[in-house]
Every structure is written in C-alpha cells, then in structure tokens.
Amino acid sequence: MDRRKRFMQLIFGVLFLISMASGHHGQSLTAESEIPVLCYHNIKKQAAKITTYTISADNFESHIRELSQSGYKTVMPDDVLLHLSGKKILPPKSVMISFDDTRTEHFHIAAPILEKYGFRGVFFIMTVSIGKPGYMTGEEIQKLFKAGHAVELHTYDHQDMRKLQGRDWEIQVDKASRTIENITGKKPLYLAYPFGAWDENVAGQVRTRGIKGAFQLTGKRHPNYKEYSIRRLLVPGQWNAARMMKEMRLIFKT
Numbered sequence: 001m002d003r004r005k006r007f008m009q010l011i012f013g014v015l016f017l018i019s020m021a022s023g024h025h026g027q028s029l030t031a032e033s034e035i036p037v038l039c040y041h042n043i044k045k046q047a048a049k050i051t052t053y054t055i056s057a058d059n060f061e062s063h064i065r066e067l068s069q070s071g072y073k074t075v076m077p078d079d080v081l082l083h084l085s086g087k088k089i090l091p092p093k094s095v096m097i098s099f100d101d102t103r104t105e106h107f108h109i110a111a112p113i114l115e116k117y118g119f120r121g122v123f124f125i126m127t128v129s130i131g132k133p134g135y136m137t138g139e140e141i142q143k144l145f146k147a148g149h150a151v152e153l154h155t156y157d158h159q160d161m162r163k164l165q166g167r168d169w170e171i172q173v174d175k176a177s178r179t180i181e182n183i184t185g186k187k188p189l190y191l192a193y194p195f196g197a198w199d200e201n202v203a204g205q206v207r208t209r210g211i212k213g214a215f216q217l218t219g220k221r222h223p224n225y226k227e228y229s230i231r232r233l234l235v236p237g238q239w240n241a242a243r244m245m246k247e248m249r250l251i252f253k254t
C-alpha cells in the first residue's frame, strides 16, 4: 500500500513538472504577453486596386478563415485592457480585429464575414464621415453594436492628435464621443489614434476625457502609458493569410 502511495505521488509530481514546463513554452499567457490586434481599412468586392489600405473581400475572408481554423477567438477592448492589468488573463489564441475610418464595407462585407465564423470586430469611428457616401450610416453603426461588435472612437475628423490644442480636444474627443453615444447608447471608452500618432500629452488628454485605453500602430509601447500605447498590426491588402499569420506571430510573439 505504501509503495503504491509513493508511486502515485511520483506520478503527480511528474505531471506537475510537465505542466510547469509547458507553461514556459507559450502554453499560457501572462499579463506581459501582448494580445494580437489586427487593423484593416478598406475591403473591396472587386480586387482591382489592392494597396496597403485596401484588401479584397475574398482575401479578407481567407485571413478570417485561417484565424478560425487555427483556433483563434476574437476579444474586445475591455478584454485586452483587463489582460494588460493582469485582472483577466486571456487564452493563448486570442485576437482583436479592428477596422478604422467608418467605411460602408465594414458593415456590408466585414461584419457578415466575421459573424460567419462566430467572430466579433471592433469598429473605430471617425464621426465626421457618418452617413456620407462610401461611409456607414448611424443606423448601420447601431446594427453593428446590437450584433455584439464594439463601436469605439477614431476622433471627429482624423487629425494628427499631437497637433491639437485648446477647443480641438472637445471637438475631437468629447463631442465625437457623444455622437457615438447617441447612436449606440454607450459611451466609447477606447480610441484608435489617427495615423497611430500619439505622444504623452495626447495620452494624458484622452485619459482625462474618460478614454480607458488607446490603440496605436506598431510603434514602441510606453511603460508608463501601457493602456494608451496598445499596439496594432496594420494588415496590408497584399498579404495572403499565411503572411498575415506569420507577421502577427512575429510582432506579438504568440
């Protein structure tokens, strides 16, 4: 009986060591691990003009399908922030998929593709363009929100926030936030800096105005402004799914 007990102890000991070791090989995330955040702009049915900012609908779907088949699940900005603060550690295959500039195809093409794979996206709205030709209407933005996507802020009219002064801040952040709140019923708590451009003053301003977290592009993260320098990978339209996965893993070390 004694020998059997000792044998069982040994087995549990070995299992414990294996689980510890796997933890150091990327099987679990820590608050220090960056959650991959992807950033898309224009999505076109016709693949005529593929650029950094324009991807074909078919290629976009191939990216989403690849993420899904690789076991990824989409997360929202709240999750990313909780992860950063160590309050909720996200599963290893978490990804946030974001869309900038209010394009009409975000509603007509991106959202249906995301939903087909059980994914939800984060839409950063530039409020000046709401309802203009080529851009989403308030009703479309509301539908995205009701379908479980996040609707957040991309300022009023897309200026370099490092150059804002005085009343500009009210127009670009406070008023634009109210425009979004009037559509969704929820005050946006996250912002994507236009052009990914920010500095410490910008981070301080948006924090004062109630923004809980802000997204740049792949610039350096700031140790004192971790929540205001969350990185995103701009996915060029020329990348196929394999290239996107490779770059994502490289940049976010997943």
Ligand SMILES: [Zn+2]
Pocket (backbone or CB within 6 Å): 100, 101, 154, 158, 194, 195
């Ligand atoms: Zn933009």
